[in-house]
Amino acid sequence: MTNWKQIVKSVEGSDFSSSSKATPRERFVGNLRSQLALFKDNNKAGKRHFEVKGEKVKFSARMGNMAVELLPGKREVVMEKKEFAAVIEAVIADVEKGDFDTQLNKIAANYSNRRKPGK
Numbered sequence: 001m002t003n004w005k006q007i008v009k010s011v012e013g014s015d016f017s018s019s020s021k022a023t024p025r026e027r028f029v030g031n032l033r034s035q036l037a038l039f040k041d042n043n044k045a046g047k048r049h050f051e052v053k054g055e056k057v058k059f060s061a062r063m064g065n066m067a068v069e070l071l072p073g074k075r076e077v078v079m080e081k082k083e084f085a086a087v088i089e090a091v092i093a094d095v096e097k098g099d100f101d102t103q104l105n106k107i108a109a110n111y112s113n114r115r116k117p118g119k
Contacts, residue, residue, distance in 0.1 A: 024104035028063045029095055035059075036088045055081045061091065066107045068100060 022030070038046050039057075050059040060076045061068045067075035070091065079087050094100065 024063065024108040025095060025098070025101060027108075028061075028068065028100065028104050029092055031063060032061060032088055032092050032095070035061075036085060039084055039088075050084070052081060057081050057084045059084070059087075063104060063107050064111055066110070068103055068107070 034046060035049055038044050038048050039050060049062050050057050056078055057080070058076055058078050059070075061070055069075055070077050095104075
């Protein structure tokens with residue numbers, strides 16, 4: 001007979017523990033990647049944070065319902081349509097380096113402070 005008490009382990013510290021929730025950085029990178037996927041496939045369903053007019057794209061990088069400043073004091077930016085994918089990939093690289101951590105952590109803290117406690 002199998003001694004299950006020697007096999008099972010606590011959830012804490014595993015991939016299933018609540019501490020393994022995505023960090024603000026990981027969530028923001030996920031949002032940027034989903035916007036890139038929506039840009040590449042017009043038929044894909046999803047909320048777009050960009051608007052294309054001719055050869056220009058207006059873009060707002062968002063985390064939750066808050067726009068992130070890509071340029072100091074600017075929550076929306078404009079670029080050439082042909083440069084959009086490269087710009088998003090470059091922003092993702094900067095996010096992964098931690099360049100946006102201060103903003104992202106502030107947004108995440110603001111969000112968690114506004115949430116109603118669970119029942």
